[in-house]
Amino acid sequence: MPALVLIAEDDDEISTILDAYLAREGFRTVQARDGRTAIDLHLALKPDLVLLDVSMPRLDGWEVLAELRRRGNTPAIMITALDKDIDRLQGLRIGADDYVVKPFNPIEVVARAKAVLRRSGLATTAGILRVGPLTIDLDAYQARFGVGDEEVQLMLTLTEFRILAHMARSPAKVFTRSELLDACLPGSDALDRTVDSHVSKLRKKLEQAGGAGLMPGVRGIGYRLSA
Structure with a gap:
């Protein structure tokens, strides 16, 4: 891609x-x-x-x-x-x-x-999406955080991966919960709080890899991915 x-x-x-x-x-x-x-x-x-x-x-x-x-x-x-x-x-x-x-x-x-x-x-080439220290392999459904030998693979669920990849296409854009639901959980009956749960788990995994503060919440709106 x-x-x-x-x-x-x-x-x-x-x-x-x-x-x-x-x-x-x-x-x-x-x-x-x-x-x-x-x-x-x-x-x-x-x-x-x-x-x-x-x-x-x-x-x-x-x-x-x-x-x-x-x-x-x-x-x-x-x-x-x-x-x-x-x-x-x-x-x-x-x-x-x-x-x-x-x-x-x-x-x-x-x-x-x-x-x-x-x-x-x-940068998006050969199925790879890069935003700062994040590298997302869209074909292999894998995400890594870090640079060079310091890269850490993020163990994400499919929904967490979809949320991360979707937000990485527009770094710094603020996504509403409804936008993330439509893009990452299409056709489901999930509620906004379901997005909050997935994002919370994704944040913890980013923090454990050294990416604290990479996905801040925007009060009253939703979330953004900070490049």
Whole structure:
């Protein structure tokens, strides 16, 4: 499961070029032709990175970026023909991680995408998800905490693993109990307090491995994974 990149771009030619270059470098991609679709796909698929055009129908890139920042910290790179300093400042003010001006070299965009993912502390290649000292093997259903020879394997239940992996896809995002229920216990009749129980056990295992404070609670909302 390589990193998933959402390409929000209404120009078919540009979107196709970006898709081809990203795929060649091993990324998974999904495309949106308007801002509303981009927001819906972000909610449904939780991509690792968003490439975001400014001038799109239904909702423009600024509105999409503002909504992404309300939801969490998914890395976003603005790709636009707006090349004035005030436009760059607007993007950075709202929360863009980088800003690329059209026309661009697609090789440079791919390089910037890799750099932003590295800076965010998130890397997903060959089924591996890394957030700080956490390494999560999505294929083997294993999680380790630490660096190098100091790594400790976490003995997690399936539900604990699902919760950890789900939260690791969006480091620092605050997840409500309902979100965790829907994502990690789909179709069950579990209650919010069931999530609290699983998270409590997961926290203890992280603490025993040296990860105290890695999964703090946010009063009145839920939990987040601190990278």
